[in-house]
Amino acid sequence: MWQKIFPDRFALLKTFICIFLILSFLVRTVFLFWSFGEIDTSITTIISTFGIGFLFDVGTVSFFALPYSLYLLLMPQKFHGSIVDKSITYFAYNIGLIIFLFSFFAEITFWDEFKNRFNFIAVDYLVYSYEVVKNINESYPIPYLVGLILIAVGLLIFITYKKAAFTKTFKSNTPFKAKLLPFLAVLFIAIISGLFIKNKQAEQFANRYNNELSKAGIYSFFAAFRNNELSFDDFYKTINTDKAFDLVKASYKNEKATFLKPKDHSILRTIQNTDSVAKPIKPNIIFICIESLSGKYLNTLGGDYNITTTLDSLASNSIFFTNLYATGTRTVRGMEAITLSIPPTQGRSIVKRTDNIGLFTIGEVFKNMGYSRNFFYGGDGYFDNMNTYFGGNGFNIVDRGRGFLLDKEIKTTRTNIEDDEVTFENAWGVCDEDIYRKVIKEADMAHENNKPFFDFVMTTSNHKPYTYPEGSIDIPSGTSRQGAIKYTDYAIAQFLKIAKTRPWFKNTVLVIMSDHCASSAGRGELDINNYHIPAMICNLQDTAPQKINKLCSQIDMFPTVFSLLNWDYTSNLFGKNIFSMKQEDERAFIGNYRKLGLLKGNRVMVLGDQKKFNFYEWNSTNNNLTLIPTDKNYLDTTIAFYQAANYLYAHNGLKTQQ
Incomplete structure (x- = not known):
């Protein structure tokens, strides 16, 4: 089944999605233990919290996967593995990993300060980047953290090579028809997540911490970006x-x-x-x-x-x-x-x-x-x-x-x-x-x-x-x-x-x-x-x-x-x-x-x-x-x-x- 959904041409994209889901799960787990005394830790609630979180993670990664899946669909078979193909793929993959790792680091610092996923405040802070960046630099060992992020990127790329994801992607002979199914799957999830799923739908619990845990940070950020004004009457x-x-x-x-x-x-x-x-x-x-x-x-x-x-x-x-x-x-x-x-x-x-x-x-x-x-x-x-x-x-x-x-x-x-x-x-x-x-x-x-x-x-x-x-x-x-x-x-x-x-x-x-x-x-x-x-x-x-x-x-x-x-x-x-x-x-x-x-x-x-x-x-x-x-x-x-x-x-x- 996985081979049908993700044929060889989509091997790297599958790896990319799995890495995001694993990292997001780990961050959610870190927050769970970080605030363990405040969270409703009953088994059913924890399962529900992580289940909802997984669905939001899938929706989030679909937005990142959509442009590359479209590229994979439209790139003719004869150009698979060409210099242009490799250049675009390596660049996109590295940028994607850096964005993910940086966002997860930023989420941890934000949780440390506010015990929240990204929200209204995070959007405001983008406007005042000088003070915020300077504060982060004074509050955390930035050179070490940047170094860790780069090491993590290198490690993930190494794992990707070991899994032969690059090789399968560049040497595949996947025809257009076989590439259409994974593209449509990603497109469908992105449309549903973008048009019909609201960030507040993650808030299914009486405990505020569980509600925050069930969210995805990047998804929450863009939800706040779109809705930073609220009409009282509406x-x-x-x-x-x-x-x-x-x-x-x-x-x-x-x-x-x-x-x-x-x-x-x-x-x-x-x-x-x-x-x-x-x-x-x-x-x-x-x-x-x-x-x-x-x-x-x-x-x-x-x-x-x-x-x-x-x-x-x-x-x-x-x-x-x-x-x-x-x-x-x-x-x-x-x-x-x-x-x-x-x-x-x-x-x-x-x-x-x-x-x-x-x-x-x-x-x-x-x-x-x-x-x-x-x-x-x-x-x-x-x-x-x-x-x-x-x-x-x-x-x-x-x-x-x-x-x-x-x-x-x-x-x-x-x-x-x-x-x-x-x-x-x-x-x-x-x-x-x-x-x-x-x-x-x-x-x-x-x-x-x-x-x-x-x-x-x-x-x-x-x-x-x-x-x-x-x-x-x-x-x-x-x-x-x-x-x-x-x-x-x-x-x-x-x-x-x-x-x-x-x-x-x-x-x-x-x-x-x-x-x-x-x-x-x-x-x-x-x-x-x-x-x-x-x-x-x-x-x-x-x-x-x-x-x-x-x-x-x-x-x-x-x-x-x-x-x-x-x-x-x-x-x-x-x-x-x-x-x-x-x-x-x-x-x-x-x-x-x-x-x-x-x-x-x-x-x-x-x-x-x-x-x-x-x-x-x-x-x-x-x-x-x-x-x-x-x-x-x-x-x-x-x-x-x-x-x-x-x-x-x-x-x-x-x-x-x-």
């Missing part, structure tokens, strides 16, 4: 738009808010925080957004790592939020939540979407209160579209630019972090100490101009490759995330040491919060514990330290800051003043690019594409989610927030001019 369950906005507006009943367009699909409102006693104050605000800092690493949040001495001390002497959750799993998602104060939108973050300038961000509130607004980033803010987003929404840019220009329509200033201001730098930018020194330098100049400033500072040191200046802490650079976190904490201590000597510091409030956790993958649809982040408001004069245990979200941080400053302001923000929340108001929005969740108490509703939804009871002790019967009101409320957020973006309702 992919998610919806309700009547009027009802959605009514539910969202009703959630603000405990705030002193007046809606400016009560009959419209709008949440624009005025918020009153002043009274006869509380007068507005205008301190400088420095917001430090810490890269990838999970709550579990702080002793004050239950950790036992003993690597955040400074942050633990600040937590004990600040307004410290112990039950606050990030909205997403990437920096741009955190930026979206913090600046727009909006639930996580489906698909890519608004920071990276089109039509994302001129929006009503927290910067508008600061602008209306007379503040200058500055965005600090230790790398090139071209990465992840940060400069366009912040510059297009009124922030001045301070970054380590490499020459990428802002859009001509964006009117803002851009200040470079110069070479003589850099003591240490890696793929993602300058070390935290360097960015803090730049913040202090700019704050000194702003103080001389006697104008309050709001600084958004994005750190980078707590990111793989986890490198930082040697000798700064007692953990060698580049060895672990714990070392990077300890250095992050050390850099904040050094920043405070210098800042406290400045005349502007006494009148400066520090807001410190993580952009997202160090990891987000879990067994269930959303791993709630991996969204728990530290957040605190420090150095607010005449305010006693306190711990706030209310369940809340990243989107609530700056509405809370504005309330503490006693500001009356116009708001287009979804976030609330945490202090005004009653128990029934407490909630957190969490999601990834496909799953959108609303957490209230120990229950969470998760909206999925294909208009699916699941309602869970969350056991915070073991972090398990247990399916429970759907609460219709809870479901409608969850849909309402995400639908309203999507509607406002799609209909320019987030713009400053409405």
Whole structure:
């Protein structure tokens, strides 16, 4: 039978397909043992996982096999084994092996970081190849890995020769009719896989890890490439738009808010925080957004790592939020939540979407209160579209630019972090100490101009490759995330040491919060514990330290800051003043690019594409989610927030001019 499907002329193609299937099986097995404790390892589930995976592997390799099988079909018999035939075949075979081996290596590095097959993030990373390639080079021994790939290619070619696949292919006398069957078989599989099989069809299990294992990396990559935008109305369950906005507006009943367009699909409102006693104050605000800092690493949040001495001390002497959750799993998602104060939108973050300038961000509130607004980033803010987003929404840019220009329509200033201001730098930018020194330098100049400033500072040191200046802490650079976190904490201590000597510091409030956790993958649809982040408001004069245990979200941080400053302001923000929340108001929005969740108490509703939804009871002790019967009101409320957020973006309702 094999001889009929793969006659001698197709011997090399058969070997090529077998090599891919074997390598893919080995990678899937590696991932299985790598994440063994998280996977459903029952025999039937494992068999199903690998069975589905095999079908996706067959579909994937058919795309690679199709061009060569067409070539084999059309190449006349008399030219079999000619110089042209051999040149094309050797070139195609070597390129195919290199692509396969490189993709499998890339999958391993991606799994190490995200515990996922290639997805939306991998597609995004193609755009920012400089940072990504540099990061890979600093995180992994690239020369050795490239050498291993080349050795593996050589070994596979040797095995191919030993199997006489080249000889059979070049010396065959297979006629056109015999070549037609294997070509049609490959064509049929490629058409079925390309037109009728969707990547999400691999997701047949309750356990997220099994779903990821059952996928094929290359197939997942191109699926993400084709579907990196998601329409809420097309992919998610919806309700009547009027009802959605009514539910969202009703959630603000405990705030002193007046809606400016009560009959419209709008949440624009005025918020009153002043009274006869509380007068507005205008301190400088420095917001430090810490890269990838999970709550579990702080002793004050239950950790036992003993690597955040400074942050633990600040937590004990600040307004410290112990039950606050990030909205997403990437920096741009955190930026979206913090600046727009909006639930996580489906698909890519608004920071990276089109039509994302001129929006009503927290910067508008600061602008209306007379503040200058500055965005600090230790790398090139071209990465992840940060400069366009912040510059297009009124922030001045301070970054380590490499020459990428802002859009001509964006009117803002851009200040470079110069070479003589850099003591240490890696793929993602300058070390935290360097960015803090730049913040202090700019704050000194702003103080001389006697104008309050709001600084958004994005750190980078707590990111793989986890490198930082040697000798700064007692953990060698580049060895672990714990070392990077300890250095992050050390850099904040050094920043405070210098800042406290400045005349502007006494009148400066520090807001410190993580952009997202160090990891987000879990067994269930959303791993709630991996969204728990530290957040605190420090150095607010005449305010006693306190711990706030209310369940809340990243989107609530700056509405809370504005309330503490006693500001009356116009708001287009979804976030609330945490202090005004009653128990029934407490909630957190969490999601990834496909799953959108609303957490209230120990229950969470998760909206999925294909208009699916699941309602869970969350056991915070073991972090398990247990399916429970759907609460219709809870479901409608969850849909309402995400639908309203999507509607406002799609209909320019987030713009400053409405």
